[in-house]
Amino acid sequence: MTTVAAYAAPAAKAPLERTTIERREVGEFDVLIDIKFAGICHSDIHQAREGWGEAIFPMVPGHEIAGVVSEVGSGVTKFKAGDRVGVGCMVDSCRECENCKAGREQYCVKGNVPTYNGIGKDGEPTYGGYSQKVVVDENYVVRIPDGLSLDVAAPLLCAGITLYSPLKRWNAGPGKKVAIVGLGGLGHMGVKIAHALGAEVTVLSQSLRKKDDGLKLGADHYYATSDPKTFEELAGTFDLIVSTVSAPLDFNAYLTLLKTEGALVNVGAPEEPVSLNLFSVIGGGKTLAGSMIGGIAETQEMLDFCAEHGLGAEIELIRADEINEAYERVLGSDVRYRFVIDTATI
Numbered sequence: 001m002t003t004v005a006a007y008a009a010p011a012a013k014a015p016l017e018r019t020t021i022e023r024r025e026v027g028e029f030d031v032l033i034d035i036k037f038a039g040i041c042h043s044d045i046h047q048a049r050e051g052w053g054e055a056i057f058p059m060v061p062g063h064e065i066a067g068v069v070s071e072v073g074s075g076v077t078k079f080k081a082g083d084r085v086g087v088g089c090m091v092d093s094c095r096e097c098e099n100c101k102a103g104r105e106q107y108c109v110k111g112n113v114p115t116y117n118g119i120g121k122d123g124e125p126t127y128g129g130y131s132q133k134v135v136v137d138e139n140y141v142v143r144i145p146d147g148l149s150l151d152v153a154a155p156l157l158c159a160g161i162t163l164y165s166p167l168k169r170w171n172a173g174p175g176k177k178v179a180i181v182g183l184g185g186l187g188h189m190g191v192k193i194a195h196a197l198g199a200e201v202t203v204l205s206q207s208l209r210k211k212d213d214g215l216k217l218g219a220d221h222y223y224a225t226s227d228p229k230t231f232e233e234l235a236g237t238f239d240l241i242v243s244t245v246s247a248p249l250d251f252n253a254y255l256t257l258l259k260t261e262g263a264l265v266n267v268g269a270p271e272e273p274v275s276l277n278l279f280s281v282i283g284g285g286k287t288l289a290g291s292m293i294g295g296i297a298e299t300q301e302m303l304d305f306c307a308e309h310g311l312g313a314e315i316e317l318i319r320a321d322e323i324n325e326a327y328e329r330v331l332g333s334d335v336r337y338r339f340v341i342d343t344a345t346i
Contacts, residue, residue, distance in 0.1 A: 001025060005346045006131035007320050008058040012050040015324045018346065021060060021127050023135050028075040030135050033085055038129035039064030039155035039313070040339040042185065042246055043089075043269075045327050047117050051271040055117050062129025062341075063089040063115040066144060066154035076138045084144040086303065088157035089293050091115050091126060091140045103295040105140075130323065132346055142300045145307035152312025155185065155338040156303060158293065159313060163190035163242065164302040165294035166265045167197060170240045174198040179234075179241040179257065181225075183210045183217075185330075186244035186267060188314055188337040191217045193302075196309040202238070204230070204257075213336065217314075231256060238262055248274045251288065255280040263287040313338045319345040 001022040008019045026032045044061035046052050065087040069079050079085060093100050093108035100108050113120055116128030127134075144153045163186060172178045178199040180190040187203070194201045195218025202221040203214040211222040223230045234257050241257060243249060246268040254264055261284065281288050294302065306312065314337040318326055326339040 002133065004132045006060045006127060007323055007346060008060045008127075008130070009048040010058050012048070012055065012057065016048070016130070018320070019058065021131060023133055024122065024124075026071050026073050026135055028073045029138050030073045031069055031076060031079050031085070031138050031141050032071040033065070033067040033087065033134050033136065033141070034070045035065055035067040035129055035132060035134060035343045037066045037151045037154040038062040038341045038343055039158065040323070040326055040330065040341065041155075041158050042330060043158070045330060046246070046269070046271065048327075052269070056119075056125050059117055060127035060130050061116055062131070063087070064154045064157045064159070065115070065129035065134060066150040066157070067134075070133075072138070078138045079141060079143075084146070084150060086142045086144050086153060086157045087115060087129070087134060087136050087140065088142070088161060088299055089115055091136050092121060095139075103297045105295050106293045130320070130341060130343075130346070132343055140296060142296065142303060145304055147307035147310070148303065148312055151317060151340055152315055153303070153306075154340050155189070155313035155315065156306055157299070159186050159189045159338060160193070160306060161294040161299045161302045162186055162267045162291070163244070164193050164305065165298055166242055166267060166291040167194055167199075167240075168298075169291065170263050170265065172197045172199040172240055176200070176239045177202070177237055179204050179238045180219075181241060181243040181249070181254070182245040182268065183214050183337070184244060184333065185313075185335070185338040188213075188217055189311075190242055190244060191219050192311045193306075195219070196305070196311060202234075204241075210336075240265065242267060244268045246270050248272060251275075252277050252280040255286055255288065258284060258286050260284045261286065263289055265289045265291050267291050313340075315340045317342055321345070
């Protein structure tokens with residue numbers, strides 16, 4: 001076991017504080033990673049505050065991990081010391097079910113092992129990226145291409161793949177009209193990726209406060225959803241809408257914005273249930289769907305795509321002792337667009 005410094009929430013809703021945790025010894029197929037940067041995802045806040053249900057404490061959040069390999073097990077073939085790598089939202093899965101075999105490990109029938117707030121196959125709790133080092137099986141590690149700096153690559157391990165996967169699955173590209181709901185940590189990557197895929201991109205945000213940013217990031221249009229005229233003007237416009245917000249939406253209103261047989265895909269996860277009139281989907285043969293991160297191979301594909309197109313996250317780099325303040329700022333939508341922890345400060 002190796003003792004490493006980390007920031008952990010000792011209990012639900014408690015401020016995070018500096019502590020130490022134990023990392024397992026490097027096994028035959030394991031990779032030891034010196035973490036350089038860790039993104040702060042809204043999911044971290046939901047889980048540290050038990051917004052999504054009962055959680056495991058102490059909790060070391062963080063599933064947007066970018067770092068450098070410092071040691072590999074004797075059976076490792078994919079990585080060597082010095083490689084630039086990333087770890088996203090999961091660190092294991094059953095590897096045997098139809099989803100795992102198809103490269104959809106995130107939907108593992110037996111449940112994937114989350115990077116934190118989970119239980120590994122050794123029966124021990126998993127601890128995430130707000131720490132100095134992590135040990136991960138090589139099959140759940142991805143390579144960060146040289147064209148991406150590690151700090152702006154870290155948020156791609158969750159925010160990037162969370163948007164890339166549905167945009168690819170629902171064929172965002174030339175001739176398609178795509179709307180991204182919310183211009184935050186997830187949404188800003190959705191705009192960049194949808195634009196790079198060749199789609200006509202619209203941002204649907206509560207206000208026009210970030211309009212200039214949205215257009216710079218690659219949006220063709222920007223509308224305020226607080227203006228009722230938006231829903232009249234854009235009725236029947238979009239092939240695909242991806243909602244990144246974690247507040248409940250008026251789905252019946254947003255579904256009117258889709259073309260016949262269009263899709264509204266949710267990647268934001270509100271803590272409370274939402275209401276839906278089923279005629280909103282039946283009427284136009286529309287799809288209301290969800291999407292969760294992506295598999296390991298697709299995550300690598302996303303990183304390669306982002307490197308090819310020069311797409312990193314827009315970040316604000318912070319010290320570890322600013323994590324609690326950063327959480328409050330995320331909740332107040334006061335970040336453009338992703339906080340990233342410099343783990344050298346832990």
